[in-house]
Amino acid sequence: MVLKSLKYTLKTALTTTEVTRLYPEVMMELPANERGIHELDATTCIGCGSCARICPNSCIEMVPYRYGNPLKNRKMQFPQIDYGRCTFCGLCVDECPVSCLKMGKTTEIAGWDRKDIVYGPDRIAVKKFSEKEVAELEAEAKRQAEEKKKAAAAAAKEKAAKAKGKENKAKAKLGEGGEA
Ligand code: SF4
Ligand code: SF4
Numbered sequence: 001m002v003l004k005s006l007k008y009t010l011k012t013a014l015t016t017t018e019v020t021r022l023y024p025e026v027m028m029e030l031p032a033n034e035r036g037i038h039e040l041d042a043t044t045c046i047g048c049g050s051c052a053r054i055c056p057n058s059c060i061e062m063v064p065y066r067y068g069n070p071l072k073n074r075k076m077q078f079p080q081i082d083y084g085r086c087t088f089c090g091l092c093v094d095e096c097p098v099s100c101l102k103m104g105k106t107t108e109i110a111g112w113d114r115k116d117i118v119y120g121p122d123r124i125a126v127k128k129f130s131e132k133e134v135a136e137l138e139a140e141a142k143r144q145a146e147e148k149k150k151a152a153a154a155a156a157k158e159k160a161a162k163a164k165g166k167e168n169k170a171k172a173k174l175g176e177g178g179e180a
Pocket of ligand 2: 044045046047048049050051052078079095096097098099100101
């Protein structure tokens with residue numbers, strides 16, 4: 001009986017596949033379509049909030065973040081994800097109109113506190129602008145806003161001048177009518 005048990009143990013140890021590993025030193029090999037922590041490209045996110053609206057668990061909140069593109073994301077709002085609620089369904093990724101949100105391959109999420117597993121844009125951004133690039137983009141956004149303001153003022157002035165011209169013409173007509 002003892003021999004039989006030993007034989008079974010040896011056979012199992014030598015022939016079956018590995019069932020335990022020295023985690024975290026030895027990580028499990030993940031499947032190609034594994035859905036892990038999101039990866040955000042902050043340089044292309046337009047801050048539309050579609051990801052937050054579609055999330056079935058309301059775990060996305062739009063929050064301010066500095067290292068995006070103020071020309072595309074005017075309010076500079078980016079997704080923050082609460083991994084205490086996320087089910088990794090991927091709906092937010094499918095909904096993103098500019099494909100700047102992806103499911104990554106990192107699956108380890110741990111913390112001492114509930115708030116430790118709420119990941120802001122700073123933690124999920126895999127691509128972002130540098131301080132210098134942001135400053136340049138901000139200057140360009142400011143220049144464009146000023147140009148827009150000037151164009152609007154010029155259009156309003158032209159509209160007012162046209163209205164005045166019409167008014168003068170009408171008055172002149174009335175004057176001609178009175179003289180006759
Ligand atoms: S993966 Fe699903 S549950 Fe998680 S944030 Fe996206 S939409 Fe919400
Ligand atoms: S990640 Fe995509 S869906 Fe979410 S705010 Fe940015 S652009 Fe919109």
